[in-house]
Amino acid sequence: MSSELQTLKCYMNQLPATILKLLNVEPPQKTIPEPVEGVLNLYQEIERVSINLIDNMGLFEITYMKPQFMISNAEVMLLLSTRNPYTLGVLHQLIYGGFDVEPNGFHLLKYLNESDKKSCFIGRKKDLDRYDGGTKSIAKDSDMGTWVESAKVINNFDLSWMHYLDFENLHKQQHQLKQRTPEDLIEKLLNRTDKWILGNYKQLRKNSLMIIIGDHGRSKLNLEFAGKIQQWREASVPIAIFIKK
Numbered sequence: 209m210s211s212e213l214q215t216l217k218c219y220m221n222q223l224p225a226t227i228l229k230l231l232n233v234e235p236p237q238k239t240i241p242e243p244v245e246g247v248l249n250l251y252q253e254i255e256r257v258s259i260n261l262i263d264n265m266g267l268f269e270i271t272y273m274k275p276q277f278m279i280s281n282a283e284v285m286l287l288l289s290t291r292n293p294y295t296l297g298v299l300h301q302l303i304y305g306g307f308d309v310e311p312n313g314f315h316l317l318k319y320l321n322e323s324d325k326k327s328c329f330i331g332r333k334k335d336l337d338r339y340d341g342g343t344k345s346i347a348k349d350s351d352m353g354t355w356v357e358s359a360k361v362i363n364n365f366d367l368s369w370m371h372y373l374d375f376e377n378l379h380k381q382q383h384q385l386k387q388r389t390p391e392d393l394i395e396k397l398l399n400r401t402d403k404w405i406l407g408n409y410k411q412l413r414k415n416s417l418m419i420i421i422g423d424h425g426r427s428k429l430n431l432e433f434a435g436k437i438q439q440w441r442e443a444s445v446p447i448a449i450f451i452k453k
Contacts (some may be wrong), residue, residue, distance in 0.1 A: 211379050213282055214265070214283070216287070217286070218287075219290065220290035220298065220301045221305050222243060223288075224301075224303070225241060225242060226243040226244045227259075227316065228243070228320070230248070230254045230417060231254065231325055233319075233320065233365065238304065239305070240305030241319055246284070247450065251450070251452060254289050255416065256363070256368070256413070256416045257368075257419060257429060258367075258368045258408065258416060258419070259367070259369040259419045259421060260418070261298070261299075261372065263373040263423045264394055264397075265394075265398060265443040266422045266424060267287060267444045268444035270285075270447060276399075277403070277409070278402055283452060284449070285450075286450075287447060288447060288448060289445065293423055294426060294427060295425055295426045299339050303315060303317065304316070317329065318342065318343065320343075320366065321441070325367065327365055327367040327369070328345070328346065329343060330354050330370045331345075331348065332371070332373065333347035333349070348359075350374060351401065351404075354370050354372060355372075359407075359408070362408055363412065363413050372401050373425075375393065375425060404419065405420065407436055416452070417450060418452075418453065420449040420451070421446070422447050
C-alpha cells in the first residue's frame with residue numbers, strides 16, 4: 209500500500225450519507241447517520257460515483273493478496289465498523305442506512321432518484337428484487353455478466369453499482385469436486401476482479417469517483433489458513449477504497 213494512503217475508521221452505515229454528499233445531494237436530516245467528513249474533505253466536484261461491491265474481500269484479503277490496481281491507486285481506505293459484515297447485512301446498511309427496512313422511508317437509490325440523480329444496480333436477481341427500490345436494475349447471474357454490463361452503465365448514471373459475488377457458487381462447486389482450496393479461489397477471483405475494475409477505471413470519464421467495498425460474503429467460511437494468518441483473517445473488517453479519476 210502506498211505510504212500516502214489515508215486510513216480512516218468509521219461505521220458502515222455512514223456510507224449512504226457520504227455517497228449522497230459526494231453527489232451533491234443533501235442527506236435527509238436525522239434519518240441516517242452522518243457522512244464521513246474525512247472523505248468529503250478530499251473529494252469535490254464529483255460528477256458520478258461507481259461502486260463495486262465485492263464479496264469475501266476485506267482488510268485481510270487486500271493486505272495479504274495485494275490486488276495490484278486497488279493497492280497502487282487507493283487514495284483513502286475506510287475500515288468499516290459493523291455488527292453484521294456479511295453480504296445481506298452490508299447491503300441493508302448501504303441501502304437503508306441501518307438495520308431497519310426503510311427507516312423513515314429512506315432508501316438510498318430511491319432518495320437519489322427523487323433528487324434527480326440516476327442510479328443503476330447490477331447484480332443477482334434475488335438481491336435486486338430485495339434492494340433495488342424500483343431504480344433501474346439489471347439482473348446478471350455471473351460476475352462476468354455483471355462486468356460486461358458495467359461497461360455500458362458507468363458513465364451514463366450518477367451512481368452505478370456492481371455486485372461481484374461469484375466466490376460463493378464457485379466455492380460450493382469446487383468443494384464438492386475437492387478442487388482448489390478456498391484461499392486460492394479467493395486470490396484468483398480477487399485478482400480477476402481487480403483487472404476488471406482497472407478496465408472500468410480506464411473507461412470512466414474525468415471527475416468520477418470509484419468506491420470499492422468489500423464484505424465478508426454470504427456466510428462465515430471455514431478457511432484453511434493456519435496460525436497467525438488465521439487469527440489475522442478473523443480480525444479482518446469490511447473496507448471501502450476510494451479512487452478518483
